[in-house]
Amino acid sequence: MDNLFVFLIIMAEFQVPRRYQQEVLMVGIIIALIARVVFIAIGAVAIEHLTWVFYIFGAFLLWTAWHQLKDDDDGEEAEPGLVAKLTRRLNVAEDYDGNKLRTTVNGKRMFTPMVVVFITIGLTDVMFAVDSIPAIFGLTQNGFIVLTANIFALMGLRQLYFLLGGLMDRLVYLKHGLAFILAFIGVKLILHALHENELPFINGGQPVPVPEISTFLSLGVIVGTLVVATVASLLWGKAAHEGDVPRAESAERMRQVSDAARRDDR
Template structure:
């Protein structure tokens, strides 16, 4: 049960709606590519906004929900950064003109928010009724963590269309050229969809796959749907600017998948421990819940997330500088 006052929730959602509309549909509709300074200003603003929001949660409801928000926000933000590389590949694969990229990202992020909201509602209902689902969430996150370590970032080097997009190409007439922001055009008396439809569908369905990682991960940190939702919104705000700022660097952050793997693995173990603590198993402990299984405090989760992601980022930057120095040495 959430301890956050209803009035605080209502005001927060209203303010976030304004932020999101301005960020996505006002700033995001500007056809020009933003400068580095502009990107940095937007990113710093939303990072500070998230930190202030966490402090306000601490003020009205105490330390536990605030630490849960910070942990969830950092996890979602880290996963969003990793997923940006896939967006870079998608936009490049479909040759989206630079002047249309902000618009594409605007719609894609809006779709992502709607889909994540749906997954959060469903996930919250399932978690409240069937706590044993934590076993499934935990095992899935551990599998994802192992896959990240074994596969590294090589899996993202080439984008492959999913079955939905491939099927659509066979049943819907689609042109080869963009026509501004239009989804449909008329040529020689026939109506055609532009490639913009495929781009939107690809980004939307790709984010659904991302949600299978991020939603279980954050439910491993908090059971409060409000904290889950606000963590996701703050992670998506400023994502456009982060795309343009990091688009050329994401492939160089080669240790980021390992940091994410450590975070997901930790949360997976945490979920399994929580499931063991609160559920009865027929072949373990005589069919009783294992109350002796320790619960990991929220502040420990926050420290683990910060250390793992921070170490991965620092290691990647150091590796970049070492590689740059080796390339500059005379042969």
């Protein structure tokens, strides 16, 4: 869902022409899939040989949850720092030239804005891969299940983009729900790490007798949190954010991009 929201923002902010949005979306999905395969492979090897890596995964998810709540809305639409640095060094034209990455302006070869879009999508995909892989390993340590779950989730983004694009601006509490889910899974990972503890400076290297959170309970908490966040957003989100002009303008841009893409898809 985070990937979907970011794709919508990128399409709107860079004003990607609607006839090229499907191509950009597919490139984003492919980059995300490659990034996740790499991180899944690394994570699977790490948890098989180093049980203490769950401490790192859990702490990272807790930090991510706190950071997601702390970030201002303006920060969500800002370009990553690396993107800004790269684009300053690139000679980027003002207008798109079809789906080309290079164009000629007044006899001078320049990059098109499509390059900046791909760079932005690629970097955000890597960041989301770093966040999501520890989270899914908190539910299962089976590498095959983790990989296939990510593949199906990413392949469904294209349909969700056109189906839910116009609704994302209304799900104002989804961010809080996702932060709670990340924190919950972070706690689950730390409890699991304590239960399988091998670090000599914690309980003498012996497992710590702490309760573990079952997979079924985890799934129940995740589904329940998403339902509560969605219902709360639909019932009270509009009133809570009434008068928020920047958010409304951004939401309108995203809605226009999604609607235009849906019409073009027909």
